Amino acid sequence: MNPDGEMMKTDQQSRTDQQTNDPTPKATGETIMKVSHLKKYYPIKGGVLSRVVGHVKAVDDVSFDIKEGETLGLVGESGCGKTTTGKTIMRLVSHTDGEVLFRGKNIFALSKSEMKAYRKEVQIIFQDPYGSLNPRQTVGDMLTEIITYHQLASGEGVQQRIRQLMEMVGLSDYHIGRYPHEFSGGQRQRIGIARALCLNPRMIICDEPVSALDVSIQSQILNLLKDLQAELGLTYLFIAHDLSVVKHISDRVGVMYLGRLAELSETDRLFENPLHPYTQALLSAIPVADPDHTAVKAVLKGDVPSPSNPPKGCVFHTRCPQCMPICSQEIPVMTEPEPNHYVACHLYPAEQQHRGKPEENQH
Amino acid sequence: MQTHLLELKDLTTEFSTPDGVVRAVDQVSFYIDQKETVGVVGESGCGKSVTSLSIMGLVAHPGKVKGEIRFDGKDLTKLSEREMRRIRGNEISMIFQEPMTSLNPVYTIGNQLCEPLRLHQGMSRKQAWQTAVEYLALVGISSPEKRVAEYPHQLSGGMQQRAMIAMALTCNPKLLIADEPTTALDVTIQAQILELMKDLKEQLSTSIMMITHDLAVVAEMCQRVIVMYAGRVVETAPVRQIFREPGHPYTEGLIRSIPKLHEKEQRLYEIKGVVPNPLNAPKGCKFNNRCEFATDRCREAEPALLEVAPGHEVRCFYPRHGKEVAQ
Numbered sequence: 198m199n200p201d202g203e204m205m206k207t208d209q210q211s212r213t214d215q216q217t218n219d220p221t222p223k224a225t226g227e228t229i230m231k232v233s234h235l236k237k238y239y240p241i242k243g244g245v246l247s248r249v250v251g252h253v254k255a256v257d258d259v260s261f262d263i264k265e266g267e268t269l270g271l272v273g274e275s276g277c278g279k280t281t282t283g284k285t286i287m288r289l290v291s292h293t294d295g296e297v298l299f300r301g302k303n304i305f306a307l308s309k310s311e312m313k314a315y316r317k318e319v320q321i322i323f324q325d326p327y328g329s330l331n332p333r334q335t336v337g338d339m340l341t342e343i344i345t346y347h348q349l350a351s352g353e354g355v356q357q358r359i360r361q362l363m364e365m366v367g368l369s370d371y372h373i374g375r376y377p378h379e380f381s382g383g384q385r386q387r388i389g390i391a392r393a394l395c396l397n398p399r400m401i402i403c404d405e406p407v408s409a410l411d412v413s414i415q416s417q418i419l420n421l422l423k424d425l426q427a428e429l430g431l432t433y434l435f436i437a438h439d440l441s442v443v444k445h446i447s448d449r450v451g452v453m454y455l456g457r458l459a460e461l462s463e464t465d466r467l468f469e470n471p472l473h474p475y476t477q478a479l480l481s482a483i484p485v486a487d488p489d490h491t492a493v494k495a496v497l498k499g500d501v502p503s504p505s506n507p508p509k510g511c512v513f514h515t516r517c518p519q520c521m522p523i524c525s526q527e528i529p530v531m532t533e534p535e536p537n538h539y540v541a542c543h544l545y546p547a548e549q550q551h552r553g554k555p556e557e558n559q560h
Numbered sequence: 561m562q563t564h565l566l567e568l569k570d571l572t573t574e575f576s577t578p579d580g581v582v583r584a585v586d587q588v589s590f591y592i593d594q595k596e597t598v599g600v601v602g603e604s605g606c607g608k609s610v611t612s613l614s615i616m617g618l619v620a621h622p623g624k625v626k627g628e629i630r631f632d633g634k635d636l637t638k639l640s641e642r643e644m645r646r647i648r649g650n651e652i653s654m655i656f657q658e659p660m661t662s663l664n665p666v667y668t669i670g671n672q673l674c675e676p677l678r679l680h681q682g683m684s685r686k687q688a689w690q691t692a693v694e695y696l697a698l699v700g701i702s703s704p705e706k707r708v709a710e711y712p713h714q715l716s717g718g719m720q721q722r723a724m725i726a727m728a729l730t731c732n733p734k735l736l737i738a739d740e741p742t743t744a745l746d747v748t749i750q751a752q753i754l755e756l757m758k759d760l761k762e763q764l765s766t767s768i769m770m771i772t773h774d775l776a777v778v779a780e781m782c783q784r785v786i787v788m789y790a791g792r793v794v795e796t797a798p799v800r801q802i803f804r805e806p807g808h809p810y811t812e813g814l815i816r817s818i819p820k821l822h823e824k825e826q827r828l829y830e831i832k833g834v835v836p837n838p839l840n841a842p843k844g845c846k847f848n849n850r851c852e853f854a855t856d857r858c859r860e861a862e863p864a865l866l867e868v869a870p871g872h873e874v875r876c877f878y879p880r881h882g883k884e885v886a887q
Contacts, residue, residue: 274746382604411835414603415817416818417830417832419819423827440821482750483776484777485779485780485821486779486820487779487803488799490779494755496751497748497752
């Protein structure tokens, strides 16, 4: 599973592409998934008759698209709805409203057989590699079950495919007969990746894949994910709370706060010139592994409000250092103050929008 | 010569398991001075938490603690449980990683804050309650008079951690052991808590032993760093030196494997392999199976912790950024 020369070349190529201001570095430019106005509300039941007394707005009106071959990072603090977004896209939880188009088809309207095909195309890697593996099943049994259910191979082909998968994720043949508890955290996550790769998916939703791992193991897994992407042309939706990890792996990054998307842009642009006050605060809050680094910190006051009773207007206005009267009144809409840089904040009113080419024409 | 506030000499903590004796902490020696913040860094299983539990005298029965723990002139390993209880929570206190599991869910915050005050400081019920409110205000909890009567589950994660800190500080400890105090928290809350700890340290002149796996937190908080690997101290140095001229290949690897926020890199540095099983650690230097510079010498004998520069000690035959040490 070591990088071969060819892959390094593609990596470098994409970097030069980026430097020459190509807005879509690795991606071929075609939109693979379009999420529009996605909402997921969980009912709160109360009273003797357990009637619905309110809603937890886990995901509230989130829209973005993912291009083929790119990595879209989704960051935010706990409870911001990033994981729920991922699960809704996987159809692991039902949605409340909105649409997710995968290659032009609304995934919420798929028939049973279409759904089975969709599962082959889109896979997920979970945060807790131990909790998401069956402790009574060996790695080989688990992979065999998936392969035979989806009729990808039979007979000797199954074993061959499993050995191939193990090699891809950097494990050995003798690991096939082992149970999850016999592996270390990093190896378990490799198994999680092997499971996701099993069906030859086009897109993988990575839900905090490295948060439970130690630093030295984290870098191994991140490198593996990057290698696999270059090799197989995968598309990633990378959900994480660690901004330095997201910056490292993503082409574009979306920042979520309290169920809403606050800002979305290309990685470099977002980190160099964050527009939303929340993104600015988030970036300045990250400790830097350099004792000589002295940044002025914009420490946010207070906690994230409860999603069952989000503030009126802009959900961030209760903690925002640049709050204006309008912020507590109206929900800001997504504007595009710079090309391909979207932000939902009243500081950037729609009138001052960047008047460049509309996004669709750029690719 | 100035005496250190805390000095560990050859601290060894062992646990007997059915498969053999596990040395979680293996002859660890270091010191912490007054008003100093020292970071203890390492990955899971390196023995950093067991070190802190050994200092607190909280290692449970089958575990055995050997060596010397000198705190303020006394050897803590020689004290009776009764004497230890007078120090624990009073002169040395601890903040744990998960505030929710270390607060008692059936007592109010006030109740839990008052207990050490009444036990150690002999305050009256009323006085203690008053002090509890003051400390909650000190750690930045809004409307402390109201919060003091609430139960832990009514507080958010960041607030619980603040309450934990308040509890640890009520008796003005000389040493505060913070075991991964911000790991379970979000970045914006982490920034608040770190800021708070820095302020309080200035105000109350407490020494802090900061146990963490996050090197960035260390860079921000600590003056000196101790790096542990497989139960051993592998490097200790002032914080600037650790980041500028790491001596041990493991330290260097750790620093290089963090994704940098201000630089662009295509591939992250990897330390190959995993932490060895303590029952089956490699012979010689414990890091030799993952080290890219390992030689036969490393596989034969274990290097000693030797000084490569003033205040900078490294356990390696071939320290980076320095000449080979003849041992």
